[in-house]
Amino acid sequence: MARKFYTVLILPDASSQIRRFHIAKPLFSAISVTAGLIFVAFLFLIYQAVGHTGHMLELRQLRATANGQTDLLQKFERLENQMTQLREFDLRLRTAAGLEVKDAERAIVGVGGADTLSSRALMVAAVAHQGVAGDSSETIRPDNLGGELDRLSREMNDRNKSFQGLIGSLEAKRSLLASTPTIWPVKGWLTAGFGQRRSPFTGQRQMHEGVDIANTVGTPVIAPADGIVRYTGPLGGFGDVVSVDHGHKISTFYAHLQQHKVSQGQRVRRGDVLGLVGTTGRVTGPHLHYEIQVNEVSVDPTKYVIDQETVKYLGNGDSAE
Template sequence: MIFPDEGTDRVKRLCLPRFLMWFFVVALGGSLSLAGYWYYRYQDATAQQPVYQADGNLYTRQQAQITAFAQRLADMNEQISSLKSFNERLRQMANLDRPGQKDDIFGVGGRESDAGGAGVRLASTRTERQLQTMQRDLDRLNADSETERMLQRHLAKFLEDRRSILAATPSLWPVRGWVTSGFGMRASPFGKGKKFHSGLDISTRRGTPVIAPAGGVVTFAGWEGGFGRMLAINHGHGIVTRYAHLQKIKVKLGEKVERGQSIGSVGNTGRSTGPHLHYEVLLSGVPTNPMYYILD
């Protein structure tokens, strides 16, 4: 009811439908409930804020760790690439083929891009994609490093064999002097036609030190007929050197000698026309030209 001002006697009456009243009541109740709900959510969010902050800090640290790990993977990849190049140069220098070059033991294939299929779960977040990529790179680096380790073992064995052969090669002059007779057929110094000479005759002063042209083990030290005082050294790999007409022998049977070690002195013992060293190199028991081995 609306009462008018003074001076009038007319009263206005306004009637509202019952359902509208209920609507206002329900709307008021809903507004109060919604306000209470959001107030509860606000309180809950305020209480959870430290947890959210900790989760955010953890995520930041994880991202930093992932970035650092990715950088380490990139560095490892660069190092393995450098190692591959170095190994390849060594193989080329040693004239070696890659082990299993014709039958590669490492199978390769498949698609390069990320693809799904039966039993494959695709990454749903950026972090998961990063982790999957790094895991794939790590698997590839492990395979590459294993391949390079195998190649290095093969190369090391090859070089070790070559080093052993080089150490056994009589590459030094046993004595300095004049080569008065070479390897091969020659006129006999004793006037009996041509005969095969199985070594080098190096003429020099009596008592000049004789050195071992390579490391080995003394297998003979004593008197040997027309060779006079003779010394024989087994260098391994079927290589034996002999030194004849010595004045003095400075090593004993079974003694291990090193390259450059003094083993005797030049003499004129046995069947000889003057002081000199008769020097032989035998390969598997067959006399060969010592000049093939001398490098200096």
């Protein structure tokens, strides 16, 4: 009859007696099965722990990505709002400056992109922070956001070019305004206006290409606009004169000066002293002969002056003989 148990021999050391243990075969089988199950369970737990760790890392990465996309969406929202303000500012400036606004309007209408992106940004941010999975049709994919950022970048470049052109136009207008003689060069009385008049020397009617403003000798004569002095010195019957080129084909001429205070080639600003009222040349009394030429053609200076009260008219303002 076969044995129903296993014998286990244990020898602690060479001098010790051998110890024998008898283990029944059913018990040994049960212990073996139990150990196998414990080992399998241990392996399963290790697998689950590793898988859980991987899922945790993936979840953290997803959260970091969601937070990053949320930040990008919020930044895009701010940029979009700023761009809207720039569009309005560009349009207002062009309107105020009297410039063409159709191109600016076309630039606004011509840009593409998702017209609901800005309104979705806050919703996507809220979903990301709350950890709620939203409808994929209502979220912004990264590739869509990249396209919108590219579109916004292109519009910013176009807007920058528009502003550069606007600045150039405004600078030209500022230069034209600064070069336009809009103030009287001297205070006094208008003794002779622009146009046909009877000469006080010959009695014949002739063209008077400027205006005569009477005042005492030594009264300062100022530049009515920015410009460059082109000539100073004596000029026949005009006496001591100053000629100023203001650019934009505008120039001014000052005659019968007692003394000029500028030199040829000097740059002057509106309000700088050009000379002093005098009696040089062919005159009947101290006064300033003042002319404005546009495209080398004399025009009526009173059409350019803003402050009409600086010079008082004699009578009804007609040319005095």
